[in-house]
Amino acid sequence: MKQEKPANEQIQNNVQDKVEKVQQEVTESREPWYMVSRRTQFLIAAYLIIFAAFSALAWFVHVHPILSVDVVITKEFQESKKPILSNLMVAVSYLGNQSILFFALIVLTALAFWVVRLRLEALFIIGLSAVSTLLNILLKYIVSRPRPNANLVEVFQRATGQSFPSGHVMSYVAFWGLIFSLGLILFKRNRWWNYALLIIPAFFVVLVGPSRIYLGDHWASDVLGGYLFGGLLLGLALWLYMFLKGRGVLAPKTRKPGEQMLDPQPSNHGSHQPARS
Template sequence: MLLVLSLITLGFIALTIMVQLFPASAIDIKFSREVQEHQNHFIDQAMYLISIPGYIPGAPIMIGLTSLVLFMFKYKKAALYVLFTMLAGVVSTIFKAIVNRPRPSDTLVRIVFKTTQQSFPSGHVLFYVIFFGFLVMLMFQLENVNKTVRIIVGGISLLMIFLIPVSRIYLGAHWFTDVLGGFLLGLFCLYLLSWLYLRKRAGKKEAPVAEKQ
């Protein structure tokens, strides 16, 4: 695992250097034009809907409701750690300020939905990898969760993780290297959050408090 984390870190550093040297590379432009090749109103709306949970107030509401549901079912530790996924916004803002890469220009790609802040890394991808990735991990760890619920929550979470990069590029909000950077940084943060959640549990799955009494 240490090797994987090292590769993720090195990959993110290399990508950061690359986007500073080449703010609008030929690879990014080509990738955006390929993703945006087929356009219509339905796809525009679908791609926007995929991105909505990553905006404010959607993201904090989704995190809060998820944490509340877990708390109501007595998964108190899981509920607390879900709240920690809000820190993805802080991490994203810090790296955006450091790299200070401008958003894609409407002279190079089609801008479906105009956004603010800097471009690298993608805050949406970073957040989705951390939040939905953590939910996937919880579905494997929490006891007494219905199998159907595990499949539905896990499936939707994985789908959102893999659709959000396409959504951000299609909307003209990010370059390919932005979403790749968000994915790598998200994986690193997800590992850290999951490690903190699991490390004191000595390999035991969390059961509802009521079940333990």
């Protein structure tokens, strides 16, 4: 029993050392605050612009549930029956079909951000996915558009519920799109994982739309609606993120000597001490 305590302490020390090394690597790869602010403002503008057509599209598909252009696009997508393409489309959509697995991935990703002291970002990863899911349910109820009919196109995976907007697309934009955005605005390109934070999320966001059309689960206009509304949510989330970040919410309390200001420091209105040069 006397040897058990030192062994446990050694394990804890080893874990703590590894965590600190990861934190240090992430900190060294962070962009300074002024660069984060500039990039985020650009993304917010881009995400809000793509929302401009969403309301009109939602109204149009509510009035016209079946569009000839949707049928044509789906048939074009489904012309190729190559196994490699079919397997790729199924694989891309797989995560969205497994709610528990997707939820676990979201939680683990948020935990990883929390461990490296990106705590506000961790909360946004969970929060945006939750809000996106709830709004997708509400929008589908309001628009009430039926899913593609097997008499018109091939339906490889029959899904339940309404069709507009695509839940897969919205959930992927909320999770993978946010990871991509954070990877783009927060980090430099001096680590291999900096590129992984961009390439992997972009892969899923770009391909989830075509996969839903190819599998016959959604019309192309459902997918477009998912991207548009998902882009709106992402833009609003980044605006709120910058608002809270600018006030130092959940920012690290201390910085190492000589370290760049990676996060803005909350203003202290109650202090009137003169600044030191």
